[in-house]
Amino acid sequence: MELGEILKSKISGKDVKIVFPEATDARILGAVVRLHSEELIVPVLVGNPDEVKKAAKDYGFDLSGIDIIDPETYEEFDAMVEAFVERRKGKATEEQAREILKNGNYFGTMLVYMDKADGMVSGAIHSTGDTVRPALQIIKTRPGVSRTSGAFIMLRGRSQEKYLFSDCAINVNPNAQELAEIAVESARTAKMFDIEPKVALLSFSSHGSAKAPEVDKVAEAAKLAQEMAPQFEFDGDLQFDAAFVKSVADQKVPDSKVAGEATVFVFPELQSGNIGYKIAQRFGGFEAVGPILQGLNKPVSDLSRGCNEEDVYKTAIITANQAIMED
Template sequence: MNLMDNLKGKIKNKGIRIVFPEGSDERIVKAAVRLAKDNLADPIILGTNEEVKNILEQNGLDLPDNIEIIDPKTYPNEDFDEMLMSFLERRAGKNTEGEAREWLRNVNNYFGTMLVYMKKADCMVSGAISPTGDTVRPALQIIKTKPGVSRTSGSFIMTRNDGKETYVFADCAININPNAQELAEIAVESIKTARLFDIDPKVAMLSFSTKGSGQSEEVTKVMEATKIAQEMAPNEMIDGELQFDAALVPSVGKSKAPGSKVAGNANVFIFPDLQSGNIGYKIAQRLGNFTAIGPILQGLNQPVSDLSRGASEDDAYQVGIITAAQTTME
């Protein structure tokens, strides 16, 4: 079974409610219909009945019984007032009631995020129309990060050869220059992502140095992050600082980091900053012919995923599967 088949097995017939705020987009509606018909989720599409049904008619599709369409502008007053009060309480005086009403009625990402926060949906997928900040900002303001996690992060699943080679790369999407504590948190959250994809995690904290071969502030940061991550997750296999070849290639790992249980066997790679992570995954994708699945947002109390604005229907479908599967994680 490939990665997606494994994830489908974890969520099929569980009635996981995914909210899709971008109901005016054909790709989103078609992906939601596929998820519903495959019994992988019970989608909630935000938009008007007219615009969603027009998309269905144009594509010869019926509306499955397990899809709900909600128009935030006509959401019943009693339910809206409950959401409004919950929003104001969560924001603790950072927004006026007028601002809150405006955002919830007219900004679907805020409305959708509140559905997740209030447990009326299990997770959310957005970003096909809106930029990353419009998806991530409401999630950070309302859902917030888990205890012990100061920032969300973005990982990619890198896979090729029908899943025979599968790795986790992080953070490749969010944090420009994480400090040692933040880097350690990214490592621990990436372990959870690895297990979601049935990867037995062996975590390499990457650097241009291996075990003190180089000296600089950048190397010291990775050393410190490694120690913190090991303290946070003492039963996990985490080692650093390691160069990429020492982390991946057994002969190099044995030579450069003898005695390490991770060196030469790593499958979770934690990059020291966003530049290296983003460049690294794109090199693997374009020159190594890896498929990059993500970004998968890590560290939030409830799952929210950000699509690329260039995403296809199939991308939205797959991200929906991944996001639903995140709700099954402990």
């Protein structure tokens, strides 16, 4: 079974409710109608109902049976304002909150925070900052995680060869503690995609073959990650060939439980992560699915503004899977 079918089967019939704040965008509407008709999720559109319905009619979509929530007339808006002021702990007055929550991303994030929805998908017309900022302010990161990170699932061939690369999207230069957190969250994400996590923390060194502060950071992160999540296997510092190729691993790090069998690759900083996944994509013929935001208490997914309807469809399925994922 291909990965997409596996992810669909996990959420089918679970009535996972996903919010879409960009409800007049053709790509969003097309994906939402498809997801609704296939009964994969329960979509919730945020916006002025007349404007949303007009957009749907103009683009030829039937929104029958799909909920549209208007922030201006939402019956629980007062309770939402109160919850927002409490969550922001003095950083917003009630008057400011009423204005802020007219913004679709903030409103949608609050629906998730208040358990009125299970996750949110945005970013087709908003920047990453506009999508992620409300999530960081309201939903916040999971206990033990100081920041969110971005992973890519790398897929290739009919046999669906698959790996996870992280962090390739957000953290410019994480320290050892932050890198350890990224590694643990990446292992959790891998499990969601039916990838048995063997996590390699990558470097230009294998088990101290080179000496540098950058190597020490990776080695320390691997140690911390193993302490934080003993149910998974972590190792680092590892060069990519030692992590990926069994014969190289046997020669360089024969005592490693991860080397030569790694399925999750954690890059030491953003430059190498971003370069690495794009090399695999362009040279290696891998499909890169993501970025998948990791580390939040509840899932919020950031689309690219260059996305198409299929991207929105897949991202919503991933978000729904994150929502039902257990530790």
